[in-house]
Amino acid sequence: MDTQMKKGLLDVCVLAVIAHSDSYGYQIIRDVSPCVKISESTLYPILKRLQMGGCLTTYSVAHSGRLRKYYRITPLGRERLFAFRREWEEMVRIHDFILQEGKPG
């Protein structure tokens, strides 16, 4: 798959997991794994990019004597997921059209 497209898709995958519920690094990797296996070093820039883009905020929770960083989706992040769904619907339409080999109706 085209690398730019894959990058965008991974960002949205991670965002979708966090939209489901606030989560932290290790948990996010596990929750995304049914769909795609990403490494810890791949996840970090994705989270950073989503945060810089206003799609996520973070907060820390004390856990067994250490701090765990949680990520939470923002309204802008949800908007991003909406946008993905719309683009995908557009793509499905185009895909169906192509499969019909351009036959109208």
Place this chain on the structure above:
Amino acid sequence: MNKEQFLKKLRRMIRALPPDELERILAYYREMIEDKVENGQAEEEAVDDLGDIRDLARKILSENPNRRPKNIGKIVAIAVLSLFGVVLVAAIVGVAAFRRVPAEQKGTTVDLPGIHIHGTDSNGGFSASGQDDVIVDLPGIHIDVNGAENGKDASASESFGTKTYTAKADGITALSVSAECKKVTVEPCDSDQITVQYATNSDQTYDFSVAGGTLTVKNTDNRSWNSLRSAWKINGQAPFITIRLPRKFAGAVSAETTNSDIRINGFQSLKSVACRTTNSAITIQDLSAQDLGFETKNAAINLQNVSASQKLSAETQNAQIGLEGVTSPDISLNTTNAIITGTILGREEDYTVSAHTTNAVSNLQNRTGGSKELSIHTTNAIISVNFES
């Protein structure tokens, strides 16, 4: 390698990164290893899973083009000279020398064309942080400092900072905010007072009055036409008015502004909410009232977990309307050239549906005979609205 050895070695290998980012990355990997160990993996194995440490360091460094600047003065000088020449260096130095910033204030922002320098040194000196070195800004000199002196430029305004107005909520049945170019936020609080926090300076007029149970906040923006810039700031922030109302406020809220966002969240008992702005988004979350009306243009309206027991209306142009969990027996959504999408809580069979768009697909079937009304109009874009119970 164990965890501490790994982190120590990684720290050394990525030490060229800005300190904030460095610490964030190390905390991230520390947490990752600790979570794996907590889930039953042996520490050495958890570290091994991260792969070859040199590859990791190389990957981290390649994602971070911002290395820690070695010579701040050199960067500033090069930026200035390459953009506007020696004259501006003198202007920056002159302003810096004369602006003595009191120790308790956070910093001084001097906005000059082409240069953005943000001082964070508490002694009043200047330093360029790794993040905001050079940002190309709009032409025109606007000096905005935390002090009472006027800048040399006639268009500079005195900065008074943030002020607060308080009123007892008892007896207030309506809030009316009318502002110009101010971001308006209305949020709940757990006190019996209404607090209005607002950014002001000598170009702004604020009038507060309480009459007949209505608290009116009226702001006028008196900047001269040549200082009306789209990205102006007071004390480094987009100018704002934030109103904190008691959570259980049951009155009418009306918020009107221009060229700035409106945000309202967290009220369940309001009578009505009416918002209007231009060229900026309206974002509403966790809101429940009898009547809700939102109007803007050229920007999105986003409604999340919003309920109107009588009527809900959202209108904009050239921008999308997004619904996430919206409830009302009478819904009217209008825009142009943009999508309307999301979920309505309820059953499609209960609604008389009138959904229209042009040159695009709508997933809704128009129908009559419902006890509730749904009217959705846009052009040249899809309508994708689903019902959820």
